[in-house]
Amino acid sequence: MSAGGEPGGAGLFSREYPLARERFRAAGARAGLEVRSHPVPVSVPGVELTVDVAVGGARDARRALLVTSGLHGVEGFMGSAQQLAFLERLAVDPSLGRDLRLVFVHALNPFGFHMQRRTDERNVDLNRNFLLDSEEYRGVPEAYWDIQRLLGLSAATPARGLFPVNLLRCLTRHGQATTRDAVAGGQYEDPAGLFFGGRGLSLTGELLKAHLRGWVGEAQEVLHVDLHSGLGARGGYRLILEHDWETPQLRWFAHRFGEGRVEPSEPERGISYRKRGSLGPWCAQLLKPRAYDILIAEFGTYPIALVLLALRAENRAWLLKRDGLGRRLATAALREVFAPRGHRWREAVVYRGLELLLRAADVCRAEGVPTSRPRAVA
Ligand SMILES: [Zn+2]
Known part of the structure; x- marks a missing residue:
């Protein structure tokens, strides 16, 4: 058994x-x-x-x-x-x-x-990929680019500054609901980013x-x-x-x-x-x-911020094709949070x-x- x-x-x-x-x-x-x-x-x-x-x-x-x-x-x-x-x-x-x-x-x-x-x-988040016939694989949520940059959500742009400070900045600038939607609501323009919904089915x-x-x-x-x-x-x-x-x-x-x-x-x-x-x-x-x-x-x-940090690190390690210990640690951390x-x-x-x-x-x-x-x- x-x-x-x-x-x-x-x-x-x-x-x-x-x-x-x-x-x-x-x-x-x-x-x-x-x-x-x-x-x-x-x-x-x-x-x-x-x-x-x-x-x-x-x-x-x-x-x-x-x-x-x-x-x-x-x-x-x-x-x-x-x-x-x-x-x-x-x-x-x-x-x-x-x-x-x-x-x-x-x-x-x-x-x-x-x-x-x-x-x-x-690199497609499949639970953002199932658009209906009437929808297009285009667009990003409100305030996405600002929040993506602050939180370092994309492997294409380097993460700058301390994550908690930047998260606080997002929350004060955009509010909790907009921040949450922007991070995880699904985006169709940034294939190196998190929660990318793809270009087609x-x-x-x-x-x-x-x-x-x-x-x-x-x-x-x-x-x-x-x-x-x-x-x-x-x-x-x-x-x-x-x-x-x-x-x-x-x-x-x-x-x-x-x-x-x-x-x-x-x-x-x-x-x-x-x-x-x-x-x-x-x-x-x-x-x-x-x-x-x-x-x-x-x-x-785990708390949502830890899950997000693990996702971010693993996305970078994968897309930037890092090898060796860094990649293995990022994969292990991702597995641990899920x-x-x-x-x-x-x-x-x-x-x-x-x-x-x-x-x-x-x-x-x-x-x-x-x-x-x-x-x-x-
Ligand atoms: Zn899930």
Whole structure:
């Protein structure tokens, strides 16, 4: 059960991408799911990169639970462990798949997972890459260039001065919400910068376009849980929704997943920020006319400033092609802020991740997704 050697949930964390994938495939097969491997045409030495999918459950189910992880490469270490926990439970309790189509997607960004980066092979943040048909891959958030320069967010411009002083300067000059949006909201003009959304749809996007509808099958309602790490209080989790405060949909999820647990993707009162190109609305468009909704689960690790510093250092080390110790340290620091080694953190996120996925399966089986309510009433 724990090839990593550690007992319990922490043992479900794998040391590297190929091992995580092997364990996912084996656990999917043990749970009675069909495992498919989709190659990604990016060459890296020593391993063929694939997006792996375990599909199963009730063949004619009206509702599907879709669980994805590793959209942000290195965050896949945690998402992979949480998926393993669910698949192991499913293997001993097949009733978890009753009346449900189950779709588990391992490593949506296998390049980032394998290289221990957050972005893909083009330095693209995939959760900023999914622009809708009506949107263009252009533009930057308000005050981006000033904040990028002050905080040294791009490998193309050297970081100057002390980070805390410059951060304070950003906050006084632009306010917290604008600063957060500018840093992480997604930008399409600065390929050497953080949170770059790309110039066009990514390979992952093309792969989803080709296969997502097939994975979901006959299901007419899809509840999607997308697993992430790095935002929020250490060891806890929040569910970020694509709905505003006080909407019926947000109330619906709060009632089922916990008050204080759910929040919209906006910076005023929560841990998140307004962003362009996130996965959910794009999947909703692709899966039409099915009813679809997404919970972006964010598991907390370290304070946000430390996460940002690690991202910045690793982006520089990678893009400036630094070799040797500096690069290895930057990679190790990035991995630590998205998949901490601490035993207690690992135990906590596997336990809570499993709890979340079990809850999502129950809710999906019993009620589907809230966007289907008005239709069902009509
Ligand atoms: Zn993420």
